[in-house]
Amino acid sequence: MVLDNCELETTVFERPDTLTGANTHYCPGCTHGIANRLIAEVIDEMGMREKTIGVASVGCSVFIYNYLNMDFVQAPHGRAPAMATGVKRVLPDRMVFTYQGDGDLASIGMTEIVHAAARGENITVFFLNNTNYGMTGGQMAPTTMPGQKTTSSQNGRDVETQGYPIRVSEMFSKLDGASYIVRRSLHDPKNIRMAKKAIRMAFETQVRGLGFSMVELLSICPTNWGMTPKTSIQWLEERMIPYYPLGDYKVHPALAEIKL
């Protein structure tokens, strides 16, 4: 039985308007696509598309400028928070966000992001953590798990010589300038819905002028991990979440009144 009369059925889900018709370059199963869609949905819900400026970083994340139908600038590797700072200070009425991966944010761009958070810049950062440099072929990043094999740690990450993974959200939660720091995951529908609420909350933080907001999103990278999308999701659940616990690390008290 097929229902074909629109008066008899409701549309539960369709592509958000802010997503362009482009076919993404992401590998099958990559959760970057989910993150892009969630940001598009939230911007549509807030009706802020004409007042939002995105700052694309370097890595797989850069092509978000082709996938969201809105204004974008692109920053040099790691420098998205610095560029977002400039954009926001010149145009304080716009909603400015950066979209960065872990190679971009936690490695080459660690200086910019830490100081943007410490200054309490009124920008929003979306940080996709998939434990490697995805675009360049899966090299080790600061967030790579102990023992994880990558193209530049072929015997697994050895913490004796290569150090321990950086827990970015925990680190930023200690900075006075940060107002909203949370970690979410994109591995199942429940967590995806929670991630969407966090993205909304981060934008609300900025709209209220409360200061720096960041949402860390745990993601999968099936191609570079050498797994299927389904086993990648299991690996994220079993290996990453124990090391990178999900939760709210810092929430400004003024945000408590917002119910989503």
Next chain:
Amino acid sequence: MPLKGRIVVNEKYCKGCELCVSSCPQEVLALANDRITAKGYHPASLVADGCTGCGICSVICPDAAITVYREKAGVSRIPA
């Protein structure tokens, strides 16, 4: 009787990652092995009755390829 739903998979976007297949609570999704998309993937499709239009496949779909419809409660069904 639970509400009925249906999905439409836009084969321009579907990459056959199977995340919707493993997430579907009704287990009515599978890859269509009889055809491939323009990019060379087997697209996901409904293979059995029982879709309730819950929308979980559209939440997990990384490429926003799935549109989900659900019949309105209290409206009589039209036979196919």
